[in-house]
Amino acid sequence: MSDLEIGLARYLAHRMPSASGIEVSGLSRIHGGSSQETYRYEAKWSEAGEAKQGWFILRRAPEAGLVNAEHDLEYTVYSALAGKGVPIPRVHFLELDRQWLERPFFIMDMAPGKPGHFFNSEDPYEGESGAVGRNFWTHLGALASLDTGGLGLDMLRGAGDPRPAWQRELDHWEQRLDEGEDIVEPLLRGAIRWMRRNPPPRPARLSVVHGDYRSGNFLFLPDGAISAVLDWEMCHLGDPLEDIAWALDPMWSMGRYFDEERGLELWQQASGIAIDREALDWWRLFAAIKASAIWTTAEKSVEEGVSQEMVLGLTVSRAGPFHRGVVLRAMERRGVMG
Amino acid sequence: MKLRRTTILQVIETKLTRDIMPLLSDDFAHNDLRMAASLLAIDRMERENAVALQVEEHERLRALFADAAAIVDDAALRERLQAAASGRTANFRLSALEAETGALRGLLVALHEHVEARGDPASREMDQAIWRAIRDTERSRNPAS
Numbered sequence: 001m002s003d004l005e006i007g008l009a010r011y012l013a014h015r016m017p018s019a020s021g022i023e024v025s026g027l028s029r030i031h032g033g034s035s036q037e038t039y040r041y042e043a044k045w046s047e048a049g050e051a052k053q054g055w056f057i058l059r060r061a062p063e064a065g066l067v068n069a070e071h072d073l074e075y076t077v078y079s080a081l082a083g084k085g086v087p088i089p090r091v092h093f094l095e096l097d098r099q100w101l102e103r104p105f106f107i108m109d110m111a112p113g114k115p116g117h118f119f120n121s122e123d124p125y126e127g128e129s130g131a132v133g134r135n136f137w138t139h140l141g142a143l144a145s146l147d148t149g150g151l152g153l154d155m156l157r158g159a160g161d162p163r164p165a166w167q168r169e170l171d172h173w174e175q176r177l178d179e180g181e182d183i184v185e186p187l188l189r190g191a192i193r194w195m196r197r198n199p200p201p202r203p204a205r206l207s208v209v210h211g212d213y214r215s216g217n218f219l220f221l222p223d224g225a226i227s228a229v230l231d232w233e234m235c236h237l238g239d240p241l242e243d244i245a246w247a248l249d250p251m252w253s254m255g256r257y258f259d260e261e262r263g264l265e266l267w268q269q270a271s272g273i274a275i276d277r278e279a280l281d282w283w284r285l286f287a288a289i290k291a292s293a294i295w296t297t298a299e300k301s302v303e304e305g306v307s308q309e310m311v312l313g314l315t316v317s318r319a320g321p322f323h324r325g326v327v328l329r330a331m332e333r334r335g336v337m338g
Numbered sequence: 339m340k341l342r343r344t345t346i347l348q349v350i351e352t353k354l355t356r357d358i359m360p361l362l363s364d365d366f367a368h369n370d371l372r373m374a375a376s377l378l379a380i381d382r383m384e385r386e387n388a389v390a391l392q393v394e395e396h397e398r399l400r401a402l403f404a405d406a407a408a409i410v411d412d413a414a415l416r417e418r419l420q421a422a423a424s425g426r427t428a429n430f431r432l433s434a435l436e437a438e439t440g441a442l443r444g445l446l447v448a449l450h451e452h453v454e455a456r457g458d459p460a461s462r463e464m465d466q467a468i469w470r471a472i473r474d475t476e477r478s479r480n481p482a483s
Contacts, residue, residue, distance in 0.1 A: 029366040183440040186447050187472045193454060310373035317380045325483030328476050337473060338466035 131224020133258025141270025
């Protein structure tokens with residue numbers, strides 16, 4: 001039994017006083033969800049004379065990550081969105097006290113299904129791209145349709161902020177660039193100033209924005225159903241077009257596997273919102289800026305020795321140049337070079 | 339024959355992927371090692387051009403600053419542009435080159451903001467010239483862009 005398994009069993013005994021004989025086994029780390037350390041494990045216990053068993057996910061705060069997530073944010077979002085029409089895992093415990101596992105963590109059910117490995121496969125959804133694509137866009141539309149007022153998510157970025165959603169998000173990610181850039185990238189700064197001079201209109205509706213809704217951040221089943229949308233660390237309130245643009249980013253675009261226009265139609269049907277194409281184009285440029293800011297944060301973490309995660313080093317090395325290329329082509333299309 | 343650093347890196351990559359990875363049973367460790375080998379490959383490929391790319395960028399920006407100094411009406415900015423335009427890269431250590439790149443790019447951003455705030459034809463032309471210089475630098479660093 002590893003130290004982490006022992007600590008986890010001790011914690012579960014503390015949180016489940018009516019359970020006895022708690023055993024934790026099979027704990028192994030999973031790649032993905034780079035902002036949190038993610039582990040799966042099996043737990044067995046007895047409760048009221050009945051033997052119980054299940055597989056669970058432990059999400060522990062990292063030493064450093066791609067984004068500086070608030071430790072309770074993801075747990076709070078999962079709790080608030082339970083039963084609201086978007087498939088998510090059931091959460092059990094949030095623990096901010098570092099005495100148990102050294103860092104904050106939360107525990108949730110391990111949802112069935114698997115992520116599509118879009119970097120390593122031409123057919124990440126194993127012949128079910130049609131069904132996965134339909135569900136992908138429909139669930140995102142359902143998220144955009146939720147009335148944010150009654151969800152208890154007033155702690156999210158964007159709640160009660162008088163700035164337009166585009167400005168708040170651009171300010172947020174430019175600040176990440178300010179904090180993380182060792183050598184300034186004039187391309188990104190020029191694009192950001194252009195975006196400030198040419199903002200999109202206010203959104204049709206303030207929505208819950210997942211913040212990282214894309215291929216790789218959900219689990220699918222053999223019939224193409226999506227069993228769980230994951231990785232909500234960057235969730236906030238804002239313009240729902242932000243999530244569409246992120247989902248269409250060329251690094252992980254769902255458009256590779258499912259017709260983009262059909263996807264946008266499905267989203268409109270599910271959300272009840274008509275997509276402003278010019279505004280969506282602004283948000284697509286924003287997606288590449290945000291991605292660049294995330295890679296810059298990760299770069300800083302590795303450079304300063306805060307993180308030694310290989311996945312961060314490799315992501316930064318590949319994705320940084322990729323997204324600068326996206327920004328460059330977007331600015332060329334806007335005619336800034338004459 | 340001289341044993342090159344790039345060859346040493348390639349030997350390490352091969353050792354990791356061919357000999358050591360198959361010995362690992364833990365999925366997470368296996369993936370970590372695969373990524374470490376990929377990082378070595380990226381470093382090996384970038385090493386060859388690291389100095390040349392920065393020196394080219396310095397020359398490109400200095401030429402642009404010389405042109406810009408003729409149209410900028412802000413005396414302090416003009417002086418900075420002239421000083422940068424007449425400078426030359428003398429220290430070719432990577433850390434010194436990066437410091438110089440940072441200083442020149444900082445000045446480029448200041449110049450860009452300056453011309454964006456003006457609407458005269460010369461400033462608009464300089465704005466476009468700055469974007470072309472940014473494009474050329476990016477394409478040199480990242481041919482796929």
